Amino acid sequence: MGKAKVTFQRVPFETDGAWRSEIAIHGDEVQVWGIVLEVGHSELPRAASILSHDERERAERLISEEHRSRSIAAHAMLRAILSRYCGASPDQLAIRRTSDGKPVLSDYPSIRFNLTHSHGRALIAVARDREVGVDLEQVRREVDVVRLARRFLSEKDLTCIEGGDPAQRHERFLKAWVAREAVFKADGRGMTFPLHRDYLELTGDGTEGCLVLGDAASDEKRRRVQFLSLGSGWIGAVAAEGMDWTVTVCNLSKFQINRGT
């Protein structure tokens, strides 16, 4: 399967009446939504009204107005999207956090999801009856990724990052990073250090891979990761339980779902 191509999209909040129809999701799918976290002044009260008290409080605690409005947009979009899987109103969804902080749906345990946001962009991954994790990072060329890899990642990752085309080092480093975040977020533990026991094994054309976990039992050692094609300057990955799933990229603006893109 090729790299799943995700376009970040923005949906104005005044059109949320069009969200009513339900979305079907098969057990072998992971559906991914790409979102631009922009919400205009006039839309903000409406977006905020969908949120829980806790989500509103978390947003209010953020110092910059930009971060506040992005947080509101991310959580409002998350609720709007999840509501279509659950057939429930966005503001009525009960989202609780596990003891490790992973948000989960209390009343719809089959629907699993994960959110990542960075610099005004977000990804939401949804699956049925399998845990899912997603991560997104912006490529920052000024960062010394070889130094970071030496400090945090495994020898195998370092060899991969240092080898090959030097112009692609940041991408190789970030693949090893987002793969870990996606797998650990699927597990619900979040980014857990140390990271050097595990390594990323890329397969085929590098659009997929397995994170090999150094400290796991043998049947849980290899965790499948699918990289997402997000356009220049971004690296993202999704991970889910098991090996038998494919990524479906969802189209926010047209409410079209393109299986296997």
Ligand SMILES: CC(C)(COP(=O)(O)OP(=O)(O)OC[C@H]1O[C@@H](n2cnc3c(N)ncnc32)[C@H](O)[C@@H]1OP(=O)(O)O)[C@@H](O)C(=O)NCCC(=O)NCCS
């Ligand atoms: C969760 C974590 C992976 C976030 O990484 P990040 O790259 O900064 O942020 P991302 O945008 O990718 O993900 C953030 C989202 O992941 C989700 N999330 C939070 N905790 C999570 C967990 N344990 N597992 C899976 N997803 C989680 C949330 O939706 C969060 O967004 P929100 O806070 O706006 O609701 C990272 O903060 C972490 O590892 N935290 C958990 C462990 C921790 O805090 N340990 C400290 C104890 S010593």
